[in-house]
């Protein structure tokens with residue numbers, strides 16, 4: 554999973570996919586940078602938890618061009634001789 558910088562605390566947090574939105578992710582819940590002491594030991598999430606963030610686009614696969622396919626066809630034809 555990609556790690557995206559949280560806008561609230563600046564840490565890099567794993568982002569899970571958002572259904573129906575390929576370019577968006579939701580930051581996983583994480584503790585605030587101050588830790589739990591600030592909130593008297595109770596469990597508190599960073600305000601940036603579960604926020605929607607932009608995901609880096611996945612690397613695209615190389616696609617065959619028509620030219621490449623023609624070259625491959627020629628090579629196959631030549632191997633028949």
Ligand SMILES: [Zn+2]
Nearest residue numbers: 559562599601
């Ligand atoms: Zn955060």
